[in-house]
Amino acid sequence: MKDSDFLNKLKKEGKLELVEQSEQISESYRKKARMCLEAAKLVNNASLYENAVGEAYYSIYNSVQSLFFKCGIKCENHSAAAILLKRLFNLEAIHKIFLKAKKERIDKQYYVTPMQITPVTKESSQKLISIAQNFILDMDAVKNNLKNEEIERVRRDFQKI
Numbered sequence: 001m002k003d004s005d006f007l008n009k010l011k012k013e014g015k016l017e018l019v020e021q022s023e024q025i026s027e028s029y030r031k032k033a034r035m036c037l038e039a040a041k042l043v044n045n046a047s048l049y050e051n052a053v054g055e056a057y058y059s060i061y062n063s064v065q066s067l068f069f070k071c072g073i074k075c076e077n078h079s080a081a082a083i084l085l086k087r088l089f090n091l092e093a094i095h096k097i098f099l100k101a102k103k104e105r106i107d108k109q110y111y112v113t114p115m116q117i118t119p120v121t122k123e124s125s126q127k128l129i130s131i132a133q134n135f136i137l138d139m140d141a142v143k144n145n146l147k148n149e150e151i152e153r154v155r156r157d158f159q160k161i
Contacts, residue, residue: 003083007161010080018158021072021151026143029066033059033136040129049125050108056125056132057105060098063139070143071154078102087161088154091142097135104128 010016040055064081067089068074075081082102086095108120118124 003087004161007080007083010075010077011161015076016080017074018155019069019072019074022069026066026070029062029069030136030140030143033062033066033139035059036062037129037132037136040125040132044122044125044129047122049120049122052125053108053120053128054105056128057101059132060101060135063136064098067139067143070146071151071158073154073158084158088157089142094135094138094142097131101128101131101135 007016036055036059040052040059043055044052061078061081064085065075068081068084071088073084073088075084079102082095082098085091085098107118
């Protein structure tokens with residue numbers, strides 16, 4: 001299924017839609033991203049590396065949600081969120097990081113160690129936590145630098161999907 005078909009399917013299901021812009025919801029997701037990052041650090045220190053990977057990913061995902069709500073976009077699908085980062089915001093590097101973290105989370109959340117593409121280690125979970133920490137900072141910078149004209153362009157482009 002092409003990206004456009006996939007996004008249109010989600011729109012029809014109400015899982016992807018233009019909503020009122022909300023600084024309050026955007027800020028709530030930013031806080032949630034930071035809480036997930038702190039949780040990732042805590043569970044990593046408790047040697048629960050698979051859980052740390054999951055929490056680190058969700059800190060990234062919630063940071064993306066924060067950006068979306070600043071622009072008035074509701075997206076209830078992780079794959080669609082990745083597509084929108086690239087399509088609407090032209091954030092190629094951030095898009096790649098998001099996809100890699102998503103793949104890691106799926107691998108560690110759904111598969112037992114012998115079946116994982118790359119078994120989780122303390123070092124690999126710490127690396128994803130570090131990536132997540134930088135990702136949140138990058139997303140904060142993107143949000144803080146968004147001008148009203150750019151938000152309007154994003155909203156127009158979203159409607160064309």
